[in-house]
Amino acid sequence: MYIEVKDACKRYKQEGREFVALDNVSLDIDKGEFICLLGPSGCGKSTLLNALAGFEKVNSGSVKIDGKEVTAPSINNITIFQNYGLLPWRNVLHNVELGLAAKNVPRSQWEEIAKKYLGLVGLSGYEKRYPRQLSGGQQQRVSIARGLAVDPDIIFMDEPFGALDAITRMKLQEDILRISREEKKTIVFVTHDIEEAVYLADRIVVMMADPGRIKSVVKVPLGAHRDRTAEDFLYVRDKIFELFNLKSESYIEYYI
Amino acid sequence: MKKLLSLKNIVVSLAILIIIWQILFSVSSYDKALFPSPKMALDALIEMISNGKLFENIRTSMYRFAAGYISSVVIAVVLGLILGRLPKVFQYVNPAVQLLRPISPTAWMPFIVLLFGIGDVPAIVIIFIAAFFPVLLSTVSAVGGIDPIYLKVSQNFGIKQPALTWKVIFPAAFPQIANGIHLALGTAWIFLVAGEMVGAQSGLGYQIIDARNNIRADILLATILVIGVMGILLDSLLKLAERLILRSWGGAE
Numbered sequence: 001m002y003i004e005v006k007d008a009c010k011r012y013k014q015e016g017r018e019f020v021a022l023d024n025v026s027l028d029i030d031k032g033e034f035i036c037l038l039g040p041s042g043c044g045k046s047t048l049l050n051a052l053a054g055f056e057k058v059n060s061g062s063v064k065i066d067g068k069e070v071t072a073p074s075i076n077n078i079t080i081f082q083n084y085g086l087l088p089w090r091n092v093l094h095n096v097e098l099g100l101a102a103k104n105v106p107r108s109q110w111e112e113i114a115k116k117y118l119g120l121v122g123l124s125g126y127e128k129r130y131p132r133q134l135s136g137g138q139q140q141r142v143s144i145a146r147g148l149a150v151d152p153d154i155i156f157m158d159e160p161f162g163a164l165d166a167i168t169r170m171k172l173q174e175d176i177l178r179i180s181r182e183e184k185k186t187i188v189f190v191t192h193d194i195e196e197a198v199y200l201a202d203r204i205v206v207m208m209a210d211p212g213r214i215k216s217v218v219k220v221p222l223g224a225h226r227d228r229t230a231e232d233f234l235y236v237r238d239k240i241f242e243l244f245n246l247k248s249e250s251y252i253e254y255y256i
Numbered sequence: 257m258k259k260l261l262s263l264k265n266i267v268v269s270l271a272i273l274i275i276i277w278q279i280l281f282s283v284s285s286y287d288k289a290l291f292p293s294p295k296m297a298l299d300a301l302i303e304m305i306s307n308g309k310l311f312e313n314i315r316t317s318m319y320r321f322a323a324g325y326i327s328s329v330v331i332a333v334v335l336g337l338i339l340g341r342l343p344k345v346f347q348y349v350n351p352a353v354q355l356l357r358p359i360s361p362t363a364w365m366p367f368i369v370l371l372f373g374i375g376d377v378p379a380i381v382i383i384f385i386a387a388f389f390p391v392l393l394s395t396v397s398a399v400g401g402i403d404p405i406y407l408k409v410s411q412n413f414g415i416k417q418p419a420l421t422w423k424v425i426f427p428a429a430f431p432q433i434a435n436g437i438h439l440a441l442g443t444a445w446i447f448l449v450a451g452e453m454v455g456a457q458s459g460l461g462y463q464i465i466d467a468r469n470n471i472r473a474d475i476l477l478a479t480i481l482v483i484g485v486m487g488i489l490l491d492s493l494l495k496l497a498e499r500l501i502l503r504s505w506g507g508a509e
Contacts, residue, residue, distance in 0.1 A: 055408060075414040085409040089427040089505030102414030150413065 003029035007061035020211035036201035044212020078147035300474035324383025336395025378455025394436025398429035
């Protein structure tokens, strides 16, 4: 397996009370897959993503990528954050060029590479703008271009469209789906939006809270071109809804 | 229009100041050699300009100021960038800083004169001390307060030291650091005069003492005015530099 999580546990102390963010989580992901980690807040989906990306270590169990234990963030696996993480003192072009020095790309090629990926996310002509002059959706596009520019193997996305309005979000979902197919990246995408997960994922990892764990992994039997209003789309979406409406007392909050 | 309005404000404000001065001069019973009129101060100013003394003293003072202030800012910012990233170390440095910080730089004066003698050094050291602590502390707190996402992103994109400091931490902390540098400018300028009054035989501060010794209150007041104007000029110059840097870094205008 390309990404291998085995019996991962992560506990936090919160106001003296122990909080189990990940309880014996195991998950395998293939190269080129688009995986959505879906669940309510506190289900450990972001913790799992941070463990995969190398920002946090698990207390026990193992997290491996390509056979190697993950110990620190790597430029081969880029994380896209909800609040973009652009450097406001750099213009769009220089933001996208951020990782190229560490990749030992010759300086003469930086601009060409940056412009190529800005084009890919639909922001040609915005090179000289500064992040604060862009809308939220445009800033997230810059951040995606910046990630793609270092040609990573995996892209981790932590609720990347959570701060955007519905229309912008759908447009970006379409674009990230197209880009993931064109660039053949493995993508692990955290969301709490069921429809978003059904629209994007090859497989949806459904997670539950308290303790954070994987409830089930659902394969999405939809093709490359997905229609949010098609019957099969709605069918899969309803299946996921059902999963969250389990008749167990501990999930009573989802009846509301 | 806005510029004109602010020019009008300046003219009116200064005119009121001069009128009050003139009234005080007219009603006071002091000898006019001790309490001169605005006109006499202006004549003294022209006298100082024409005999070259004023510019010589300004040059001397500016040299000391530049040496003390710039070296202080550079060292304090570099130290602050380092200490800001090492909060555990700073916990041991901070008590000493807090002890030294409230001491007026002039309190060091006799000690500095004993060590270095009269001349450029005491004034430079005083200015250095005056600017050092505000810049150091604002830099440390600026570095400690930068958004952790910048560090996460840098880690992810393989940005290592020293590039991390110069390309990410410094620009991220710059607006707050610039605040400290700006505040320190005013403080340092105030203590330049104090330093030259005690520890030097030249410069604007010394010129005040010299004028007093010769009972030339007109020169004394003219020098005070020059010090004020120089302070304003330095402040605007720094403001301009700050704005240019922030603009080139895409900050708010």
